[in-house]
Amino acid sequence: MNATHAPQQPTPEGEPVRQEDRLDYTPTAGSVRLARRRAVRLVGEWGWPGLAGTTGLLVSELATNALLHGCLRDRLFRVRLQLTATTLRTEVSDPRGERLPRLRLPEDDECFGRGLLIVAELADRWGVEPRTVGKTVWAECDLGPRPTNVV
Numbered sequence: 001m002n003a004t005h006a007p008q009q010p011t012p013e014g015e016p017v018r019q020e021d022r023l024d025y026t027p028t029a030g031s032v033r034l035a036r037r038r039a040v041r042l043v044g045e046w047g048w049p050g051l052a053g054t055t056g057l058l059v060s061e062l063a064t065n066a067l068l069h070g071c072l073r074d075r076l077f078r079v080r081l082q083l084t085a086t087t088l089r090t091e092v093s094d095p096r097g098e099r100l101p102r103l104r105l106p107e108d109d110e111c112f113g114r115g116l117l118i119v120a121e122l123a124d125r126w127g128v129e130p131r132t133v134g135k136t137v138w139a140e141c142d143l144g145p146r147p148t149n150v151v
Contacts, residue, residue, distance in 0.1 A: 015084040019046045022080040025063070027071035035079045036060045039090070046083050051141060054122050055081070055090055058139045061115040062092035065101055065137065070094030088141045090123075095134040 021042050025031035040056040043049070059079055066077040072095050080091040103116045119126050123139035 015086065017082050017084055019083040020081065022078060024076040024078045027067055027073075027075065027077060029067065031077075032060055032063045032067060035063050039079065039081060042081060043083075043088065048083070048088065048143065051088055051143075054141060055088060058090045058119060058122055058141075059092070061118050062090065062137050062139065065115050066092050066094040069099050069101070070096040070135070072096065086143055088143060089138060090140075091136050091138040093131060093134055093136040097130055097133065097135045100128055100135065101137055 019042075021038070023035070023038065025035055036056045036059050039059040040052045043052040043055045063077065063079060071077055075095040077095075078091075078093040080089075080093070082089040082091075101116055103120060105117070116126075119139050122141070124142045126137070126139040129136045129138065
């Protein structure tokens with residue numbers, strides 16, 4: 001059974017970026033773990049420890065999808081995090097623009113196919129943007145009030 005999902009529009013551009021990180025990774029399973037750990041650490045350091053776990057899971061799901069469906073041999077994938085005053089955006093870019101992700105409902109006995117369901121549940125918005133070479137799959141989480149125990 002397939003579900004359709006029209007990815008939502010990203011947060012309007014022009015909002016100043018307060019923090020940003022981007023790093024390219026080799027297309028290996030170990031890179032997914034490294035990207036997830038880096039994202040968790042950075043989001044905590046940026047003052048949003050409550051979003052660190054969510055961001056780590058978003059990075060893990062999007063990077064795994066890139067690894068399984070979007071990477072080519074000897075071509076890197078990129079993970080980018082952007083923090084504005086209202087949004088934390090997670091992006092994963094890969095070189096295969098012709099292989100677009102789609103939200104689907106896997107059968108109960110299927111081992112795979114739930115990554116975008118997790119992304120759609122955790123993020124306030126998600127979508128896909130074409131690149132000159134490849135694509136970027138993004139997810140955005142709206143920020144609530146800043147944690148009071150963070151300076």
